Amino acid sequence: MTDSTAPELRVDEPAPAWTGRTDGQGTEHLRWHQVVRPYEGARTEDRGGVVFLGFSSDEGVERNKGRRGASEGPKALRGALGGLAVAGKDSEIRAWDAGTVAVTDDRMEEGQERLGAAVTTLLDEGRLPIVLGGGHEIAFGTYQGVSNSVVRKGKKLGVLNLDAHFDLRFDPVPSSGTPFRQMLEAEEAAGTSMQYAVLGISQPSNTQILFDTAEKYGVQYMLDEDCSVTNSPEVRRFVESFLDGVDLVYLTIDLDGLPASTAPGVSAPAAYGVPLEIVQLACDIVAASGKLAVCDVAELNPKYDVDGRTARSAARLVHRIATTAQNTSAHKQEEQ
Template identity: 45%
Template sequence: MTIDMSAWSGRIDSGEGEHAKRWHQIIQPLMPTSPPGIALLGFACDEGVRRNQGRTGAANGPHTLRKALANLAWHPTLPLYDAGTVACDDENLEAAQQHLAERVRALVQAGHLPLVLGGGHETAYGHWLGLSQAHAGKRIGMINFDAHFDLRTSAQASSGTPFAQIAADCAAQGRAFDYLCLGVAETANTSALFKTAHALGVQWRLDTAMNVWQLADARGQIAEFIDSVDLVYLSIDLDVLPAAQMPAVSAPAGFGVDIHVVEALLERIVQSGKLAGADLVEFNPRYDQDSHGAKAAARLAWAITRHLKR
């Protein structure tokens, strides 16, 4: 896969020495011989959003997010690589998800932690598929920051079906379906979806129960969930954030969970030592306002990498 490094440019603080590095000065194209580190992998796809009757444009998310990350200050953690981008061609979402799964599996088997930049939330199915193949026999718990359960029933895969697809795969394989959804909006999920979540044993926390003064309770719920699984797959659907912080999504939130709360909870998840892979999805630069959305998304990606230990 050809890796386009054109997005990685920015400010250079040459007068402040070797410790004044930014992401664009640190990141390297992934090579077969690269030591284990964090591998950024794009998924340029929003066919699932189109099928789900949403606002398309998230296919351009990976490149724009790379540009937003490029100028952020680098605080040493693990080596950082760009692993290229998987694209969805000819509206063939299913083939793109399989390709994403293959790339994720290869990254994990080479010792890297995949950080996938979507793309719509159809990203999640391909990402989980690759993790499940790479970690056969392991119990993988899914923590999803999202206003939506994404448990829709449909004849076609879409951005609204990934966790329903995962649940079906888990049932077919005899795997546990461990799913915690944080930031669920009652206004955005029908009673049918809540019934489906209940039937599948999904754990969730409403957006109204994710305020700063409820952080301790949320951390406790997350800790119990992490303790019950071997590994954690983390997905952040950026529409969980309030529209004022994240305008650049298909379905902006009328209420949402403040970015301060999301970042505080990310720290608990990443520092558990069980993180197997993470993604940020639904960023749609077509609807951004003065790069507010890109900066918020980049901040969350930065927070994930910041708390990873050597």
């Protein structure tokens, strides 16, 4: 059972009602909207399960000179995920929605702190938080949540970013382009270290100073042009090598790392991008590793989406991560 005396989980907007097609009430008809429950009723239940948490923010993208609209990402992603079918052993999944942390005006840093506090509470209660964004400023909030959690204590943290950008900018004002530099600086200040790796870097979208910064911090990365479907063995080796060097993983998915044909609804659509098959492969490997602590999805911008394809691509990835991670956890418990 979880500790009912744990800190209250504070959000700005309560969990919405999940909706979707209903074919019946049996497990053979199950879809996500029939599985997800409000989180406030789960705090005395056994540990485990997935908790969705929204982060509604445009501020970091605007500061980074991107196009607004990502604040509607959590709503669109919940809508796309709600109608997906949950089949077979996945029908045993436990999932809740804790609501949404919303950034108002220009108070991005305050929103990141609130997000971090919510993520810490969920981790300390033994859940797998999946945070639905929101601009990629989500990352520094999620990171704060991991860093302040008991699950981090004594463990080497690895941050795997599926993204076209390093987001290591030295801009004086934090934005969606600075979170991973902020993380690395925070680790230095605390006398700790983390391993940062990026899959899908677009060379034309990153200046030389960003590659130099990546080298300074020992960042592992693969270029998007080396991440085609035919490169899947190399991608697998890259992800597995990263996992071998860490104890705990924070997985962050920036949807602008996908091709624009797959993900048009983002702040900065990719001219090249990494195929969805490869992004899904990386997610599958991490989710099945038993090391995944938290995941977030960033940059879904419904305002610029086409036929909901970006939201549906993101929902498929979230579906795979949630079900694979929970099945992996259940298998480990059976072995014990």
